[in-house]
Amino acid sequence: xxxxxxxxxxxxxxxxxxxxxxxxxxxxxxxxxxxxxxxxxxxxxxxxxxxxxxxxxxxxxxxxxxxxxxxxxxxxxxxxxxxxxxxxxxxxxxxxxxxxxxxxxxxxxxxxxxxxxxxxxxxxxxxxxxxxxxxxxxxxxxxxxxxxxxxxxxxxxxxxxxxxxxxxxxxxxxxxxxxxxxxxxxxxxxxxxxxxxxxxxxxxxxxxxxxxxxxxxxxxxxxxxxxxxxxxxxxxxxxxxxxxxxxxxxxxxxxxxxxxxxxxxxxxxxxxxxxxxxxxxxxxxxxxxxxxxxxxxxxxxxxxxxxxxxxxxxxxxxxxxxxxxxxxxxxxxxxxxxxxxxxxxxxxxxxxxxxxxxxxxxxxxxxxxxxxxxxxxxxxxxxxxxxxxxxxxxxxxxxxxxxxxxxxxxxxxxxxxxxxxxxxxxxxxxxxxxxxxxxxxxxxxxxxxxx
Numbered sequence: 001x002x003x004x005x006x007x008x009x010x011x012x013x014x015x016x017x018x019x020x021x022x023x024x025x026x027x028x029x030x031x032x033x034x035x036x037x038x039x040x041x042x043x044x045x046x047x048x049x050x051x052x053x054x055x056x057x058x059x060x061x062x063x064x065x066x067x068x069x070x071x072x073x074x075x076x077x078x079x080x081x082x083x084x085x086x087x088x089x090x091x092x093x094x095x096x097x098x099x100x101x102x103x104x105x106x107x108x109x110x111x112x113x114x115x116x117x118x119x120x121x122x123x124x125x126x127x128x129x130x131x132x133x134x135x136x137x138x139x140x141x142x143x144x145x146x147x148x149x150x151x152x153x154x155x156x157x158x159x160x161x162x163x164x165x166x167x168x169x170x171x172x173x174x175x176x177x178x179x180x181x182x183x184x185x186x187x188x189x190x191x192x193x194x195x196x197x198x199x200x201x202x203x204x205x206x207x208x209x210x211x212x213x214x215x216x217x218x219x220x221x222x223x224x225x226x227x228x229x230x231x232x233x234x235x236x237x238x239x240x241x242x243x244x245x246x247x248x249x250x251x252x253x254x255x256x257x258x259x260x261x262x263x264x265x266x267x268x269x270x271x272x273x274x275x276x277x278x279x280x281x282x283x284x285x286x287x288x289x290x291x292x293x294x295x296x297x298x299x300x301x302x303x304x305x306x307x308x309x310x311x312x313x314x315x316x317x318x319x320x321x322x323x324x325x326x327x328x329x330x331x332x333x334x335x336x337x338x339x340x341x342x343x344x345x346x347x348x349x350x351x352x353x354x355x356x357x358x359x360x361x362x363x364x365x366x367x368x369x370x371x372x373x374x375x376x377x378x379x380x381x382x383x384x385x386x387x388x389x390x391x392x393x394x395x396x397x398x399x400x401x402x403x404x405x406x407x408x409x410x411x412x413x414x415x416x417x418x419x420x421x422x423x424x425x426x427x428x429x430x431x432x433x434x435x436x437x438x439x440x441x442x443x444x445x446x447x448x449x450x451x
Contacts, residue, residue: 031432032445035393035424041331043409045324047247049300053261053315056236056303059201061086061229063216064194067093072212074229080199086229089195089216098192101185108181112174119167126160133157203233206313232313237304239271241319242281242297250323251276257302261317269308273321275301324407330419331412332403336390336427338434340400346381350402355439389418391426391436393444398426400438 067089074086133153139145207230210216216226239259243251257271277299302319343351378384389402403418419425426433426442436442 030441030443031436033391033393033398033426033432033436033442034428034445036333036336036427038330038332038415038419038423038425039421040328041409041412043326043329043331043407043412043414044322045250045407045409047243047251047321047323049241049243049247049319051239051241051259051302051317051319053308053311053317054238054240054313055203055206055232055234056238057201057203058206058230058232058313059203060227061197061200061231062227063089063197063218065089065094065191066216066218067091067195068215069210069212072210074205074208076205076208078205080203080205080231082199082201084199086197086199087210087212088197091192091195094188094192094195097188098185101181101188105178105181105185108174108178112171112178115167115171115174119164119171122160122164122167126157126164129153129156129160197228199231201231201233203231206230206232234311234313237308237311238274239302239304239317239319241300241302241321243300243321245280245296245298247323248276248298248300251300251321252323255321255323257319257321259302259304259317259319261308261311261315263315264308264310269304269306271302271304271306271319273300274303275299326407326414329406330415330421331409332390332415332419332425333427334408334411334413335430336425336433337388337403337405337413338390339386339388340438341384342387342400342402342438343378343382343384351382352438355397355441356437391433392419393424393426393442396441396443398436398438398440398442400436 069087070090071088072086074080080086133150133156136145136150136153140147140150207227209226210228216228239257251273253273253276255273257273258268259271260268279298280296281299300321302321343353345351387402388405389400391398392401393399401418401423404416406414406416408414426436432442
């Protein structure tokens with residue numbers, strides 16, 4: 001054993017020395033990053049949302065009078081023309097009021113004729129009284145009559161004049177009564193005409209909620225009436241979209257849109273924005289407290305420019321509205337964009353902080369390295385503000401470059417300023433982009449099949 005101890009000690013020393021050499025010769029522990037060259041692309045900014053297909057014009061037909069449906073001439077899904085007979089409600093309940101109204105008008109006209117006859121009689125009586133007064137005036141001038149007879153003649157004229165005014169007022173009252181009775185008769189005739197319901201337009205009967213023999217109910221203030229039929233014009237279709245409030249400022253009239261209908265897969269239909277709501281969509285039955293917790297959406301209508309075969313109202317769809325397009329513009333991946341707090345001097349020029357220290361070769365010694373917990377205090381006249389930008393790989397370091405972005409495509413941001421063509425932009429991993437500091441040492445991530 002004494003002879004073996006030197007050999008064992010030598011082997012241990014060699015192992016320790018080899019491990020130390022391996023640690024010393026191992027490259028520093030720097031993060032690996034993926035990069036992508038900034039280059040020109042064609043971009044489209046798109047607002048996407050779910051929607052429902054609805055006809056541009058749709059009419060719900062309700063009854064204006066109560067009664068039983070005696071005739072029904074259409075089926076659901078049937079195509080109808082404007083003015084075509086749809087159904088009839090039993091008219092017997094209105095025939096009695098119609099006859100009563102006609103009789104009331106006739107009685108009022110007879111009373112008017114009597115009042116006019118009375119006016120003629122009052123005029124004749126007034127003429128006789130005036131002639132008598134004239135004779136009494138002549139006799140009084142010749143001293144051939146008494147003052148009592150003259151005054152009696154004067155009073156008779158005044159009485160007959162008042163009687164004539166009364167009869168004329170009665171005529172006017174009878175005329176107004178006739179108008180009142182005729183208005184009631186007109187209403188009754190109109191209600192009677194409403195028992196026959198015709199189609200208000202060309203279209204398709206998309207809903208039929210009534211059967212022959214059933215009774216219909218007229219709507220009141222607190223109770224909706226029976227919707228008998230729904231006629232829709234399917235020649236012009238619209239997609240009603242609920243767009244989030246953050247996307248509404250980008251949506252404008254006449255913008256192009258693509259609509260995909262779930263029931264018609266593998267096909268897109270062209271359309272244009274024709275309506276943008278000015279008020280948010282109110283959810284039925286939701287109070288003020290629940291509205292604050294829900295997203296605020298606005299109604300946007302896209303009118304389809306293509307004919308859709310076999311379409312039905314209410315089909316679920318998805319609309320993509322193209323709010324902006326850019327051709328051959330410099331772009332970077334969306335995941336590369338990040339925000340850092342940078343230091344600026346009084347003139348607005350960027351002042352870069354010192355780069356972080358080089359990572360240690362020994363993980364066990366990493367705790368002894370100083371880890372900055374907060375940015376250094378600003379010199380006088382300098383300010384820090386959050387700035388959007390990307391990290392660019394330059395000489396094995398991640399250099400933060402402030403940029404100004406334009407529209408956002410599906411995967412890329414437009415770069416308005418700050419980058420040049422073929423700059424190597426760090427795109428990942430996500431944790432690295434989020435934690436990198438300006439000037440940090442990095443290494444290129446090995447990727448199989450990298451071009």
